[in-house]
Amino acid sequence: MSPKTMFQKIWDSHLVYEEPGQPSILYIDLHLIHEVTTPQAFEGLRISNRSVRRPDLTVATIDHNVPTTNRSLPIIDPIAKQQIETLRTNCREFDIELYDINHPRQGIVHVIAPELGFTQPGMTIVCGDSHTSTHGAFGAFALGIGTSEVEHVLATQTLRQYKPKTMKINVSGNLNFGITAKDLILSIINQIGVNGGTGYAIEYSGNAISELSMENRMTICNMSIEAGARAGMIAPDIVTFEYLRNKPQSPKENVFDLKIKEWENLKTDQGAHFDKEVNIDASTIEPMVTWGTNPGMVMSINEKIPSPDSFATINEQKAASKALEYMGLNAGDPLINLPINRVFIGSCTNSRIEDLRSAAKIAINNHVNDNVQAMVVPGSTEVKKQAESEGLDVIFKNAGFDWREAGCSMCLGMNPDILKPKQRCASTSNRNFEGRQGKDGRTHLLSPEMAAASAIAGCLVDVRNW
C-alpha cells in the first residue's frame, strides 16, 4: 500500500460517497455550533421540514455575544439577546446539548470542545466558525463552514468537500527563550502569506512542533486560517493522549489504551507525498508583533516598520500604505516603545490555562501602566476556575488587570468589550483587521507574555528584556 498522509487517512475513513468531478460526501463526527452562524440554518431546516440527523454528535455553546461582566444581569443588547434565545429554542426543539451562559463548562467553542474531550484524534469536525482549524491540533480534520453548510451538516451529518491539497510545514530547531507558539505561527504566516495556505490542509511537523504542549499546538492550528488554509493538523502523540486521558467525553479508561493504538496509526507514513513542503527554522524566530491590518503584516519586535515601496506589486504597496494610515504608523518607525491604551488577553488563540499562567508570570508583583486599560478574558469557565484555584486571578487583579467571565469578548467585540476609535491595543487574539476590535481601533497581535509586559510598560516591549 502506498504511504499516506494523516490527512488522507482521515479523509478516506470518512468518505461516504465520491464521484469524479463532484465534491465528496464526508461523514462528520462532531458538529460544534454557536449562536451567531446558526439561526438561519435552523430556520432553513424548518422551512424544508427537515430535522437534525445526529443531535448526539452536535454540541452547542454561547460565546460570541456573551457579556464578560456580571452574568447574573440580563443582557442589555436586545438583538444579542434574541440571538441567544434563538439558539436556546433551537437546541430545545432539536434536542441538542447546550453549554449555556451559566453552565459551569461554558466557554469559547474552540476552547471547550477540546477541554471536555469532545475533540479527538482522527475525527472530522466542523463548526460555523473559521477558527475550527484549532481542533486539528489533536490530529483531526477540522474546518470552518458557512451557514448553508451548517444546515447541510445538521440535516445530513455530512459535508460536501473537494479534497484539499496537502502542505507540510516542517519546523526544525528550537524556539529560543521567551519565544512562544504565537510568535511561531505569526512568523509562519509572514513567510507563506495570508493566502499561502489557500486550498491546502496543512500538517505541522518537526521537533519544534512535537515539543509543544496541547495548548500551544492549538494556538498554531487556530491561526492556520489566517494563512488561508482550510485546516491545520498536528499528528497525535503522547502529549495528545495524556491531555485527553480522563476528560469528561474521552473514551473511558478501559478502552482508552485501545484507542491510543488506533490513534497512533494516524500519523503520516514515511515517504507520503505532500503537494507542497515548507521548512521553517524555529531558532531564528523573535517575538512577533503585527504592524498592519492583517496577520501577515507582521515583523519581529526589533525590526522597523517596512516601507510600502518594499512590497512587490502595486496592489500590495497600496494595501500597506492604507494599513499604515489606518494604524497611525509610519514606515521606518520601530514598534518597540509605541504607547498603547488597551491590552486584551483572551480569544480562542490564547486564552487557555497555559496562556494565563505565562501572562501571570509577567504580571506578578507589577502594575498595569496608568495609561492602559487591560483585561484578561479566560477562554472558558473551566479555565477561569482553574486559574482561580492557582491564584492567577489575584495576581492579575493586584496588577490592575480586569478579570472577566469567559467568552469571545474583544476578539471581535460583538459584546460590549470594544476599542474606541484610534485606541491602540496589544491583543493576543488572531485578527487585526480594520475595525475588528471596534471601529477605527488599532490592533497589534502578539503573544500573552508580550501583551502582559506591554500592559505594564504602557508601550510595546520586547519580553526578553523584561
Added chain:
Amino acid sequence: MESFKKHTGSVAPLYQINIDTDQIIPKQFLKRIERTGFGEFLFNDWRFDNEGKPIKGFILNDPKYKKSSILAAGKNFGSGSSREHAAWALHDYGFRCILAPSFADIFYNNCFKIGLLPIQVDESQMEKIVNSSQINPNYQLTIDLDSQSIIEKDSNKKILFEINAFMKNCLLNGLDDIGLTLQHEEKIKKFEELH
C-alpha cells in the same frame, strides 16, 4: 436556491487585495437572525462615517456606480471569518457576481449556496476590467455561466473562465445541495451502521 444563468450589469471597481469579511459585513450586524436585509450594511465602516453619513470617495457612494451589480475586487477576496453574512450582504445589496484574481476558500463556497457567482479572473485581465470600469461607470459586462464567458458589452470581446462542473450545474439549476446529498441517504445510513 436561487439559480444563476446569465447576467448583464455594470462594474464597481474595488481593486484592493485581501478584502476581509470583517470589512464586507462588520460584526455589529451579525446579531440578526434573518438571512435578508444585510445589504444596507455592506462595507458599512468604509461606506459610512460615525454619524452614518456616506464617506465621499468610497466607490459604492459614487452615484455613478450605484447601479453596479458586478464587483471587481483584488486577490484573496473574502478572507477571514466564515460568516455567510458576507455573501448575503453582497447579494442583498444587488451584486450578482464577484470578479477577483483569487478568493478565500470558505467565502468562495458560501457564494455558491446563495446564487452569487464568484469568478476567478487572472490579474492582467482583471486590470483591464478595473481600468475600463474606472474610466466608464457604464462599462457593462455580460456573465454567461453556461458558456463560462465574460463578454464586454460594447466590444463583444470574450474572456473565458474556469468553474467546477458540479458547482456550475448546481448554480445553473438552483439545486439544493442538501436535497442532492439526501439522494445518497442509504449510503449515509450504511456508513453509520459500519462505524
